[in-house]
Amino acid sequence: MRILLVEDDRKAARLLARGLQEEGFVVDVVHSAEDGEEESYAVDYDMIVLDWMLPGKQGIDLCRDLRARAIQTPILMLTARDATADRVAGLNTGADDYLTKPFEFEELLARIRALLRRSDISRPLVLALADLALDPVSHKVTRGGAVLDLTPKEYAILLILLRQAGEVVSRARLAEQIWQADLIGIDNLIDVHVRNLRGKVDAPGLPQLIHTVRGRGFRLAENDGV
Secondary structure, three states, X not given: OEEEEEOOOHHHHHHHHHHHHHOOOEEEEEOOHHHHHHHHHHOOOOEEEEEOOOOOOOHHHHHHHHHHOOOOOOEEEEEOOOOHHHHHHHHHHOOOEEEEOOOOHHHHHHHHHXXXXXXXXOOOOOEEEOOEEEOOOOOOEEEOOEEOOOOHXXXXXXXXXXXXXXXXXXXXXXXXXXXXOOOOOOHHHHHHHHHHHHHHHOOOOXXXXXXXXXXXXXXXXXXXXX
């Protein structure tokens, strides 16, 4: 499942994104309401985790605008405001839940999962290509019926490739979405994880599904044509 995290504290955003990625989520991070608004309109997210206090336009205003545009993606509001009036204001604006800072990551994770269970997207279809299948709920991955034992990073890479099956996914996109880092410095690391993933998905004797597109990135497809 894909989460948009709107948080102006870059260190906090990086830590939250890393924790969610280790739980199998794909996380996009932006640091302003304006960027969050743009991403929300462009991408069909499963969840938005939104900080109230943002530079310029506030998170609560973004929440109100998204609901006014009939975007029904579940929204979890994060804030240091703990007064009852503030909680009521956040919920009345359209937020589905409200979590006061500071909080434990385990509680954030539990609230996200609870919101997803209550939403229409709580039971997503299994993502599949040929005889490869990935269940976003159980995180179970199989090829030809055999269960694949993937690391969290391998799972995250495969999830992105399956969501964009047939399209080229750049190394820069993998670096940003999975490692929350620039491509420079981790290019080789990405290649190592993709090579290990390919060794499990494309085991000897099986048709190749993960293809390297020279100079562009990687592509999940039943053939190597672009």
